[in-house]
Amino acid sequence: MTVYFIGAGPGAADLITVRAQELIKAAPVCLYAGSLVPAELLDQCPEGARKVDTANLDLDAIIAELRAAHEQGLDVVRLHSGDPSVLSAVAEQLRRLDAAGVPYRIVPGVPAFAAAAAALGRELTVPGVGQTVILTRTSQRATAMPEGEDLDTLGKSRATMVLHLAVQRIDYLVEQLVPNYGADCPVAVVARASREDEVILRGTLADIAEQVHAADIRRTAVVIVGKTLAAQQFPDSHLYSAERERP
Template sequence: MTVHFVGAGPGAADLLTVRAARLLAEADVCLYAGTYLDAVLEHCREDARLVDTQDLDLDRIIEQIVAAYGAGLNVVRLCSGDPSVYSALAEQTRRLDAQGVPWDVTPGVPAYAAAAALVGAELTVPELVQSVVLTRAQARSTAMPESEALENFAATGATLVLHLAITRTGELAEKLAPHYGPACPVVVVFRASQPDELVLRGTLADIGDQVASAGVRQAAVILVGPALARHGDGESFLYAVSRDRSLKRR
């Protein structure tokens, strides 16, 4: 038996990998975080035991996983979006390793990808932006390394994806404006792919007021950068007419 950490994607039941859907259908026990995953949980069997972990600390979560594994049950630990970003995967698997419990990871659709898809945006536009930075704000949460100050990332001009930052949108926009300019486009996506999804489009100058007016306080991702403006005429070398395609890959 193996404990499966599964990316739940942004919340829509059909934005899962085929593997994720199969693992959920086979699970005897599924641990998940919060009610927004209700649609995803429809892939579970009716007799599966569902454990909402939003009110559990890490030790209690591990206790649940280890007990289920010890009983010979199929265990799925659902992670919001993709397990590689802000999922607490490292500390959970470190504890499982210490107890000799095997585990694996199935990736999921990350929140930023779902948000970009919803607005039809490519975050890396040729000759304009070729990097994407995934980061977060820090308030009542784990401290950020000093080298990862938001201004340092903004200085590169990369497309920024801000997680866990929605309650500080106006403040963060002010920090970013000197680097991107106040007219830089911003997209805020609340609950991408879910029935109550909401998209706010604006600029660094006005997005804070938009978010405040909409009353968005959680479950949103902020995208910032010139790539969101859909301008520029650069094109990828990969598909260029001038590219020599005579050398075939072996």
């Protein structure tokens, strides 16, 4: 058997890979991350499949489910929102499965920041404006951030910054980022990216907090900060330049 950790995407049921869809249709056991995973994906599970909502399970209980399936020789799809490579809490599950000798594979998905950028109609890396993207979060009610990864330190680069799990601290974000980015730096907040109830807010560090409070956005949102969000005057990419040497 194999446990397949699947990136179930940012919310729209059709934003998953063909590989992921085929695995969901075949697996007799499905563990999924509660309200973050579209119900339409669960409907694709085979008839009689065991479906387990992990929203209220701790790590031990989740691993117990995976080990039980292993003992029965049953494949498992473990659905995580977004992509497993970023802020997915997959690492600790993999560590325990390694110790238990349970085989697994990871199937990538569409991350929330990519869906947010698509909703905004923006490229996050613009020639001559910004070529670096920082993916991070804050630590109010989550695991503490490692030393050197606080917003002030990261912000010194003035790179495009994408903040997950942080919109409920929008006032704090503004306070921490203004000294490095400036109050006029463009900001966008995308809540429930790719879903029917998606909300997009555009502004600057000077006014984005007021907009977030007015819209009552408290979770399931991505905050993007950086000049690339509003870049208009920039050089064309060398990739398609007529002057570029080609084979």
